Amino acid sequence: MDIYWPYSSYVCVFVCPGKVRWQDFDQDLYVGATVVRPGQDPYARNKFNQVESDKLRMDRAVPDTRHDHCRHKQWKSDLPASSVVITFHNEARSALLRTVVSVLKKSPPHLVREIILVDDYSDNPEDGALLGKIEKVRVLRNDRREGLMRSRVRGADAATAPVLTFLDSHCECNDHWLEPLLERVAEDKTRVVSPIIDVINMDNFQYVGASADLKGGFDWNLVFKWDYMTLEQRRARQGNPIAPIKTPMIAGGLFVMDKEYFEQLGKYDMMMDVWGGENLEISFRVWQCGGSLEIIPCSRVGHVFRKQHPYTFPGGSGTVFASIQSRLEMKKRLGCKPFKWYLENVYPELRVPDHQDIAFGALQQGGNCLDTLGHFADGVVGVYECHNAGGNQEWALTKDKSVKHMDLCLTVVDRTSGSLIKLQGCRENDSRQKWEQIESNSKLRHVGSNLCLDSRSARMGGLTVEVCSPSLNQQWKFTLNLQS
Numbered sequence: 001m002d003i004y005w006p007y008s009s010y011v012c013v014f015v016c017p018g019k020v021r022w023q024d025f026d027q028d029l030y031v032g033a034t035v036v037r038p039g040q041d042p043y044a045r046n047k048f049n050q051v052e053s054d055k056l057r058m059d060r061a062v063p064d065t066r067h068d069h070c071r072h073k074q075w076k077s078d079l080p081a082s083s084v085v086i087t088f089h090n091e092a093r094s095a096l097l098r099t100v101v102s103v104l105k106k107s108p109p110h111l112v113r114e115i116i117l118v119d120d121y122s123d124n125p126e127d128g129a130l131l132g133k134i135e136k137v138r139v140l141r142n143d144r145r146e147g148l149m150r151s152r153v154r155g156a157d158a159a160t161a162p163v164l165t166f167l168d169s170h171c172e173c174n175d176h177w178l179e180p181l182l183e184r185v186a187e188d189k190t191r192v193v194s195p196i197i198d199v200i201n202m203d204n205f206q207y208v209g210a211s212a213d214l215k216g217g218f219d220w221n222l223v224f225k226w227d228y229m230t231l232e233q234r235r236a237r238q239g240n241p242i243a244p245i246k247t248p249m250i251a252g253g254l255f256v257m258d259k260e261y262f263e264q265l266g267k268y269d270m271m272m273d274v275w276g277g278e279n280l281e282i283s284f285r286v287w288q289c290g291g292s293l294e295i296i297p298c299s300r301v302g303h304v305f306r307k308q309h310p311y312t313f314p315g316g317s318g319t320v321f322a323s324i325q326s327r328l329e330m331k332k333r334l335g336c337k338p339f340k341w342y343l344e345n346v347y348p349e350l351r352v353p354d355h356q357d358i359a360f361g362a363l364q365q366g367g368n369c370l371d372t373l374g375h376f377a378d379g380v381v382g383v384y385e386c387h388n389a390g391g392n393q394e395w396a397l398t399k400d401k402s403v404k405h406m407d408l409c410l411t412v413v414d415r416t417s418g419s420l421i422k423l424q425g426c427r428e429n430d431s432r433q434k435w436e437q438i439e440s441n442s443k444l445r446h447v448g449s450n451l452c453l454d455s456r457s458a459r460m461g462g463l464t465v466e467v468c469s470p471s472l473n474q475q476w477k478f479t480l481n482l483q484s
């Protein structure tokens with residue numbers, strides 16, 4: 001079922017017949033119909049605090065989080081217009097409405113041709129349909145659950161503007177968010193750009209902001225993560241802190257792309273279900289097939305970050321795999337470069353597990369990770385809060401049983417319980433450096449002494465080996481285990 005106004009809003013001089021300005025939309029009536037009743041859990045439906053979200057006005061003020069330099073910049077006015085595509089499934093009405101209103105309020109009107117809401121079969125069709133009364137808003141509803149990728153492609157196919165802007169359904173656009181993005185795409189259609197994504201706190205809905213020296217990356221579980229820029233990159237930016245940031249990966253939900261380029265590059269894989277992985281896939285594809293990805297620091301958009309998915313994966317999250325034959329053929333047709341090229345040229349700082357590795361990544365104990373603490377040869381090791389950014393927390397367990405950080409190995413200098421572990425240069429066949437995983441890969445045992453890696457003295461000197469026991473101080477888990 002499609003519900004949308006048949007004319008492009010472009011042809012209406014003030015507001016199209018049957019439509020209202022966003023200022024005249026009855027927020028209380030719309031949001032009031034789905035409030036959290038007393039005694040109900042405010043997190044139950046959305047996995048964020050809906051009560052706090054519902055309290056806010058649809059056009060609430062948010063802090064201007066941009067760098068000072070952005071405030072004096074003049075943006076071109078003859079930029080191409082954009083269609084904003086927002087897909088949603090059972091989104092909180094207040095959050096969805098705020099997303100729509102912030103787009104209309106914070107963008108120069110001539111740059112937003114339309115907002116296309118794709119309702120991915122939400123329980124209540126009115127969540128979307130009622131918003132179709134607002135100027136420029138068109139609503140498409142799927143008649144079954146299609147997932148993020150097919151919903152986005154449906155929205156993109158319906159778009160009439162030359163540039164596509166994809167947003168999540170729980171965002172708030174900040175001042176002049178759109179112009180810097182459109183400017184980069186207008187200059188070069190093979191650029192895919194995203195804003196700096198500010199945090200909106202999921203408990204109290206405060207608009208918090210974000211660190212400006214991050215870029216997007218991933219780990220070998222193929223999960224997106226934020227990386228700090230390398231020292232070199234940060235140095236290069238000192239003269240121009242608002243220069244675009246080349247990024248190996250986009251976070252997913254929020255980006256701007258030329259519509260023709262989106263089509264030419266194969267949109268999204270229509271066999272991808274529900275959610276997840278699409279941001280990695282489109283990022284690899286853009287880079288490998290001749291385009292580039294950038295974060296544009298003067299563009300800021302707030303997003304509610306959650307810890308859990310609020311919705312279900314029909315058939316289970318383990319079943320979202322399909323044949324990629326047609327995508328491989330497309331890759332050939334477009335003359336895309338191999339993944340190896342991407343790793344070497346776009347993301348050289350990502351350490352690639354090699355065929356010698358049995359386990360790889362951070363070595364985690366609860367929220368803490370094994371850390372070199374910046375020490376080198378003959379230094380001790382400790383634990384530090386996990387930061388998921390590699391560096392001093394990157395370890396590998398190799399087939400020859402060493403636990404390695406670069407060319408330094410965990411070494412048991414003295415084979416008695418309670419002795420400190422040292423970092424030493426890796427040596428082949430040195431029994432003091434041989435370790436194995438035991439008890440379903442939950443512990444690390446030193447082969448020569450049968451003692452286990454232990455953190456009980458981490459704060460008083462460093463990690464030690466101790467008699468193996470069920471203690472939590474001896475539980476260690478690699479991010480990626482290739483040994484099952």
Ligand SMILES: [Mn+2]
Nearest residue numbers: 168253303304
């Ligand atoms: Mn989101």
